[in-house]
Amino acid sequence: MNRTLYLASQSPRRWELLKNLGLTLLPLASEVDESVLPNERASDYCLRIARLKSQAAQAVKQEQQLTDYPILTADTTVSIDEQILGKPKDAQQAFAMLKQLSGRTHQVFTAVCVSFAGQHLDVVQTSEVTFKCLSHEEILAYIATKEPMDKAGAYGIQQLGGVFIEHLSGSFSGVMGLPIFETSALLKQVGISVL
Numbered sequence: 272m273n274r275t276l277y278l279a280s281q282s283p284r285r286w287e288l289l290k291n292l293g294l295t296l297l298p299l300a301s302e303v304d305e306s307v308l309p310n311e312r313a314s315d316y317c318l319r320i321a322r323l324k325s326q327a328a329q330a331v332k333q334e335q336q337l338t339d340y341p342i343l344t345a346d347t348t349v350s351i352d353e354q355i356l357g358k359p360k361d362a363q364q365a366f367a368m369l370k371q372l373s374g375r376t377h378q379v380f381t382a383v384c385v386s387f388a389g390q391h392l393d394v395v396q397t398s399e400v401t402f403k404c405l406s407h408e409e410i411l412a413y414i415a416t417k418e419p420m421d422k423a424g425a426y427g428i429q430q431l432g433g434v435f436i437e438h439l440s441g442s443f444s445g446v447m448g449l450p451i452f453e454t455s456a457l458l459k460q461v462g463i464s465v466l
């Protein structure tokens with residue numbers, strides 16, 4: 272049975288989650304412009320970016336005449352107050368994001384695309400995450416760990432950020448960057464069975 276795929280992602284979390292499923296992963300580049308379009312909804316944005324990543328990766332694979340394996344890409348987008356929170360550019364932005372999330376519920380969308388043999392499959396998984404009220408000191412201490420810096424919404428559910436999460440409705444792996452349930456269903460459709 273074939274268990275090999277290209278993972279076009281720089282996210283260590285996505286590598287870890289897929290490796291844990293026993294899959295053989297090959298890297299592939301996928302550079303895209305992640306700017307938000309005017310009035311774009313967070314779920315639409317998330318799916319559009321994951322699809323763009325997929326198209327960029329397919330182009331690289333074709334250009335380099337690489338072996339045919341399915342290509343997987345994903346995007347995780349955090350949304351609150353009709354706003355999209357990307358990765359913070361600096362500690363100040365991280366502070367503002369965490370302050371906005373404090374004591375409230377926000378949405379996390381993760382879009383996953385799998386392309387193989389002319390098939391382009393995708394799914395958007397949605398979670399609702401509730402943060403406890405964060406004190407000024409807690410936010411500063413968390414930022415000092417540097418954990419927020421490479422993560423959408425300035426937190427990581429899978430690490431220290433988990434301390435802030437009062438409630439999650441949806442998918443833990445989805446918030447972390449790749450929803451295992453939905454991803455395994457997509458992979459099955461292109462002939463990769465995890466079990």
Ligand SMILES: Cc1cn([C@H]2C[C@H](O)[C@@H](COP(=O)(O)OP(=O)(O)OP(=O)(O)O)O2)c(=O)[nH]c1=O
Pocket residue numbers: 279280281282283284285324345346347348349379421422423424426427428429432446447448
């Ligand atoms: C909300 C949240 C996000 N994240 C991470 C997952 C993603 O890596 C990142 C969102 O950025 P993405 O643009 O989705 O992904 P990426 O730039 O890290 O990787 P690539 O585009 O190459 O695939 O935020 C966590 O690790 N934990 C969390 O709780």
